[in-house]
Amino acid sequence: MTDVRCWTQQPHSPAGGIAPAVRLREVTKRYGKGAQAVTALDRVSVEIPQGTFTAVMGPSGSGKSTFLHCAAGLDRPTSGSVRLGSTELSHLKEAPLTRLRRGRMGFVFQAFNLVPSLTVEQNITLPLRLQGRRADRQWLTETVARVGLSERLRHVPAQLSGGQQQRVAIARALITRPEVIFADEPTGALDPQTAQDVLALLRQAVTDLHQTVVMVTHDPVAAAHADSAVFLAGGRIVTGLAAPTADRVAATMAQLRRAA
Known part of the structure; x- marks a missing residue:
């Protein structure tokens, strides 16, 4: 099994029987049937330790977005196991899966996905309201202050x-104190300086708040903020880097493109 733990610094590895934050075992995802079927993920196995920042990278069409969607329960694998902590996702019905995503996961997307008619505060607290919960005012104040x-x-x-809207999205992802934050190209629509600010907030969520962040990105500079990077090609995890730098990530991506 390809294991993120072998690419992260030793202190981040699960120990003492602690379950990884996210675990995929032999996950395959196919779209379509018969001769027209497309395999987006091909027997992917990986464990992501709690309290780490993992970048998921690969050439266009490598399966990285499908990886995130399956890991986050937004799409169901064709076969294999997906776990959030000790909870198996792949067999949950849609209603409990939706409740789990609202309460135990946070999401940050390139398109922000804010509700235009709601205020900043209302957008941030929306996941709580959907669960019928009230916001902890102290945690709301702290979260809003952290994102400026x-x-x-x-x-x-x-x-x-745009940068402020993405900060709202990050605060919304944090407000439920989720087990994992999934970020899909969170800086793709931002200018370089604003992107750096957003990445610093995600890094802070890991370092200061002990969150787990899984981020799909095509940007070597963004990946350099992570503890580790995993690389997909042809729907499989083919390699990984511990403590990635922008130069090392760019070189690995170049190798994958040449191989393709």
Whole structure:
């Protein structure tokens, strides 16, 4: 089994029987049937330790977005096992799976996915309201302060810059204190400086708040903020890097493109 633990620094490896934050075992995902079927993931096995930042990379069509969707329960694998902590996702019905995603996962997407008619505060607390829970005001205040939005709570998304909207999305991902934050190209729509600010917030979520972050990205600079990087090609994990640098990531991506 290909294991992220062998690419991360030793202190981040699961120990003492602690379950990994995310575990995929022999996960295959096919779209279509018969001769027209496309295999997006091919027997992928990986464990992502708790409290780590993992970048998922690969050439276009390598399966990285499908990897994230299956790992986060947004798509069901054709075969194999997906676990969040000790909970098996692949056999859950849609209603309990939806509840699990709302309460135990956070999501940050390239497109922000904010509700235009809601204020910043309402967008941030939306996952709690969908669960019928009230916001912990102290945690809300701390979260908003961490992302630099304390003076923007009454604004609506149209009154914010792209970087500020992504900060709202990060605060929304943090507000439920999730077990894992899944980020899909979170800096893809941002200018370089704003992207650095957003990546610093995700890094801070791991270092200071002990969150687990799994980020799909095509950007070697973004991957350099992670503890480890895993690389997919042809729907399989083919290699990984511990403590990735932008140069090492770029070189690995270049090798994969040449091989393709």
